[in-house]
Amino acid sequence: MANEHKKEEDIQQHLAQLTSEQAGDSIILETRNLKKYYPIRRGFNPFQRNGQQYVRAVDDVSIKVPKGKTVAILGESGCGKTTLAKAIALLSPPTSGEIIFNGQSLTFGKKKKKVDYKKLYREMQMVFQDPDSSLDPTLKVKDSIAEPCKRLLTLGKGEDIETFVMKSLKAVGLSAMHAERIPAHLSGGQKQRVAIARAIAPQPKIVILDEPTSALDASVQAQILNLLLDLQKNFNLTYLIITHNISVAEYLSDILIVMYAGNVVEYGPSDSVISKPRHPYTITLISAAPIPNPWKRNLLNTEIRGEVPSAINPPSGCKFHPRCTYAGKRCSEEAPELKEISPGHFVSCHFAEKTA
Secondary structure, eight states: OHHHHHHHHHHHHHHHHHHHHHHTSOEEEEEEEEEEEEEOOOOOOTTOOSOOOEEEEEEEEEEEEETTOEEEEEOOTTSSHHHHHHHHTTSSOOSEEEEEETTEEEEOSSSOOOOOHHHHHHHEEEEOSOHHHHSOTTSOHHHHHHHHHHHHOOOOTTOOHHHHHHHHHHHTTOOHHHHTOOGGGSOHHHHHHHHHHHHHTTOOSEEEEESTTTTSOHHHHHHHHHHHHHHHHHHTOEEEEEESOHHHHHHHOSEEEEEETTEEEEEEEHHHHHHSOOSHHHHHHHHHSOOSOTTSOOOOOSOOOSOOOOSSSOOSSSTTGGGOTTOOHHHHHSOOOEEEEETTEEEEOTTGGGGO
8 A cells, every 4th residue: 555655646746747847837836645634523422433534625636836827726516626725725724745835845744834824825815706705895995905915015115005005906907996995886896806906915926716707797707817817927927726617727727637526637738638638527527518609519428427426435446437438347446547648648547548
């Protein structure tokens, strides 16, 4: 078992290394064998003989994010993508594994390192899915944006918080008039712009975006996506975006990571993964994506059975095998390894050659 674990760890590191080499950029964020388990708490039961059980939300995930690029994590609800984002941001610290951000290692376990949260959140910010729940309804827009600046920034001579607030508002397409409003007096798109302005105000190096457009109308979604691209170019930002929308991932990302039941099943350049998906789960996701043009619409050509497996008691072997049309006996007995099928494109499937 120890040898198998070491082999899997080497493959994960090799995967991330090759992907970053292809991108040709320095790495700003890396995770190594990251896990996030939630213990199940039960009432008193004298007949309960099983040991402690856990919800395995994120199970041994290793990724790398190149500086100045956009990495998208794609998957259906319950696959662990948001939990992974919160673990990286230390909003829900991981159970085990390692996070390396901007060259500094954060190690969890018996030897915990003291984290300088002020420095961490000065360089890493997060935009949440629902601005109504992430913005204080009692604060004016200018005060919401100013709050992280006051706590995180060390101002130089002649600088003030109001300057950072107004620059951030202007960058996201809002005016000084909006600064005096409370969230209830803003539209959904304006609220999300405020949330983005608050995230970029401390001038971070990386922004984690958790479904930033899913709560918005289609026309507003397009505006926010274009805004994110402009901000990335103007402020030299790195993005880690969480999404279930294939179109959003294709439009924004340089590297695409597909997650299923807490694991990475496919990983590589976005163009390669979307145009030539090789994992049955990725093929199903892309085939099921709605296309506005009826003449170019892809009918679902891959059958998917059953439901997402239990995160408490996942299937043995490949977690996707109970729902996969390609599955064989080997799939239920042996977990597949991430293997390179084209330059920088990796897939975790025993029968990847059949999906070509």
